[in-house]
Amino acid sequence: RKFVTKLGESYPNDLLADKEVTCRVEVQEIKRRHLPPVDNDLARDLGFADLNELREKTKENYAAHMEEEAQRDVARQLMDQVIAANPVDPPESLIEARLDHSMQRAAEDLDRQGVDPRHSVDWAAYRAENEPHAKRAVTEEILFDAIVNVEGIEIEDAEVIAEIEKHQEGQPEGTAASVAQRMRQDGSFDGLRRAMLRRRALDLVKSHATIETVEAGPESTTENDS
Structure with missing residues (x-):
């Protein structure tokens, strides 16, 4: 069976995010998912002492996620104002380099999925669509570097x-x-x-x-x- 769907803007593959794609599926078997009861046994299976601890940890994780989202939004708004107050015309060479890097990563991602990047993507359209994002990223880098230099x-x-080390917590010593x-x-x-x-x-x-x-x-x- 074939069907057309539109992927969300947050889809992990930039080439496919916010795009309509044609999907082909073949049903091989149908399974029914039986969800376990939400109780102390489930909590212990997940490594918690009881259901209350699981609920508290879930709340903490959700609150942390929302705080990260809020901080990203604050950062974006701040940089909007910094850029408006300090207009920068970034060198075209830096924008092109950023686009080249983005395209290389996207092509490698497709290749890992078994998709031939040479024939599956309109790279000219991809480059045009992502040029504003690349320009913004380069502009932010220039301004950040200026702040770093001025402030020492x-x-x-x-x-x-x-x-x-912070990102390697829980890993073997060394x-x-x-x-x-x-x-x-x-x-x-x-x-x-x-x-x-x-x-x-x-x-x-x-x-x-x-x-x-x-x-x-x-x-x-x-x-x-x-």
Whole structure:
């Protein structure tokens, strides 16, 4: 059976996000899902002491997710204002490099899925569609780097290693050190440092902004003035 559907904007593959796609499916078997009762036994199976602990952890995870969403929205609004106050005409070469990198990653993603990227995507259309996003990203990088330089923000090697260790929690001892060594060799260690510098620059912008938090509602927004 074939059917046409539209994928959401948040679909993980940028090439397919917010696009109509034709799907072909073949039913091989039909199963009925039996959900277990939500009780203490289920909680213990999931590694919790009881149902109350499971519920509390679920609430914590949801609250953390919503906080991350709110922080991303605040960052976007702040950068909107920073860009408006500091117009930048980013070099075309940087925009093109960003697009090349995006296309390379998209092609590799398709290849991993068994899709031939040479014949499955209109790359010219992809490039045109993503050019505004690439320009925005490059503009933000230029402004962040300017803030870092003007304010003299620095990130020491130890801080980068601590960040790596944070993401390697629960892994065997020595894993973070080997990851850091590999990252130094392939250049991603300095890439992580740059990302941390830009986050610190954003934190500095936030510290000088007046951020108003409004009660959540159907039309609520977070407003800020830099």
